[in-house]
Amino acid sequence: xxxxxxxxxxxxxxxxxxxxxxxxxxxxxxTLGDHFAADDVVGAAPGVGRATVFRTLxxxxxxxxVCQVVLEDGSTAYRLAPDEHHHHLLCVECGEMRDFSxxxxxxxxxxxxxxxxxxxxxxxxxxxxxxxxxxxxGA
Amino acid sequence: xxxxxxxxxxxxxxxxxxxxxxxxxxxxxxTLGDHFAADDVVGAAPGVGRATVFRTLxxxxxxxxVCQVVLEDGSTAYRLAPDEHHHHLLCVECGEMRDFSxxxxxxxxxxxxxxxxxxxxxxxxxxxxxxxxxxxxGA
DNA sequence: TCGATATCGAGACTCAGGCTCATGACCGCC
DNA sequence: GGCGGTCATGAGCCTGAGTCTCGATATCGA
Ligand SMILES: [Mn+2]
Ligand SMILES: [Mn+2]
Ligand SMILES: [Zn+2]
Ligand SMILES: [Zn+2]
Numbered sequence: 411x412x413x414x415x416x417x418x419x420x421x422x423x424x425x426x427x428x429x430x431x432x433x434x435x436x437x438x439x440x441t442l443g444d445h446f447a448a449d450d451v452v453g454a455a456p457g458v459g460r461a462t463v464f465r466t467l468x469x470x471x472x473x474x475x476v477c478q479v480v481l482e483d484g485s486t487a488y489r490l491a492p493d494e495h496h497h498h499l500l501c502v503e504c505g506e507m508r509d510f511s512x513x514x515x516x517x518x519x520x521x522x523x524x525x526x527x528x529x530x531x532x533x534x535x536x537x538x539x540x541x542x543x544x545x546x547x548g549a
Numbered sequence: 550x551x552x553x554x555x556x557x558x559x560x561x562x563x564x565x566x567x568x569x570x571x572x573x574x575x576x577x578x579x580t581l582g583d584h585f586a587a588d589d590v591v592g593a594a595p596g597v598g599r600a601t602v603f604r605t606l607x608x609x610x611x612x613x614x615v616c617q618v619v620l621e622d623g624s625t626a627y628r629l630a631p632d633e634h635h636h637h638l639l640c641v642e643c644g645e646m647r648d649f650s651x652x653x654x655x656x657x658x659x660x661x662x663x664x665x666x667x668x669x670x671x672x673x674x675x676x677x678x679x680x681x682x683x684x685x686x687g688a
Numbered sequence: 689t690c691g692a693t694a695t696c697g698a699g700a701c702t703c704a705g706g707c708t709c710a711t712g713a714c715c716g717c718c
Numbered sequence: 719g720g721c722g723g724t725c726a727t728g729a730g731c732c733t734g735a736g737t738c739t740c741g742a743t744a745t746c747g748a
Binding site (some may be wrong): 426430432459 | 695
Binding site (some may be wrong): 427428429430447448449460461464465485486 | 734737
């Protein structure tokens with residue numbers, strides 16, 4: 411059972427229909443590299459309407475299949491998500507994006523909650539830098 | 550010497566002119582609460598052009614006077630910045646925004662760098678939750 | 689197979705923000 | 719205190735991401 415099959419079962423389980431456009435978009439997103447803009451998907455899926463691309467991206471976010479990343483310049487990218495909670499590390503030079511997780515970060519959140527009395531419901535943590543390969547190339 | 554005076558000196562020192570619109574916007578931003586949208590500033594500064602508001606917000610960001618915050622829904626807010634490095638904690642119910650800093654968070658960044666070989670140049674960390682007052686009110 | 693309804697697509701629309709360029713305001717210099 | 723070279727301004731136009739509308743179509747349980 412492929413990853414696409416799992417996703418299709420998730421749709422069905424939640425009462426969503428398994429449509430041609432949705433299948434097509436899942437395939438297309440697999441071909442677009444480690445992250446992509448909404449309009450990259452539009453361009454790579456001729457025959458699927460723009461509105462449907464945006465609707466589907468939002469739906470897949472809710473299902474945890476896709477995640478949204480704010481790039482350094484403030485623009486938005488999308489990315490196929492791993493199952494676990496994670497954050498994003500991006501190379502500002504070559505654009506590579508990778509996921510990471512950190513127990514220490516979750517501890518920071520707990521500490522902020524303790525100090526402020528807030529109940530924490532969500533957070534956003536993106537890290538921008540230069541990957542090892544780009545550092546070597548630029549040296 | 551007021552905070553506005555300090556800012557005006559910073560402008561001068563960097564070779565920027567001290568213009569009427571810039572003074573007016575600094576005053577206006579002091580009246581807008583703990584964060585505001587660009588168009589809140591536009592609305593509160595009649596006589597100052599829209600383009601000038603956006604230009605000035607960007608300039609003040611570069612000078613470290615104003616910082617930009619991504620809200621939970623993805624929209625952008627601005628806020629007068631304290632001098633030190635900090636992050637943002639927002640109540641999703643009443644909208645309160647406060648700053649915090651965390652040595653542990655900076656340690657997380659160092660650890661990510663060590664693990665991945667990246668040189669880290671910037672990061673974005675926003676925390677969304679419910680403040681103590683809103684929790685009490687909603688209980 | 690059939691009907692209820694979820695979904696689609698074309699195209700208009702919104703909203704933040706940037707660009708252009710002619711006009712006006714600063715400010716260092718004399 | 720004036721001058722002039724720039725820096726800054728603002729009206730209006732433009733862009734690009736994302737949303738909305740609504741008539742047409744596809745999905746899927748009964
Ligand atoms: Mn992700
Ligand atoms: Mn801030
Ligand atoms: Zn790189
Ligand atoms: Zn609150």
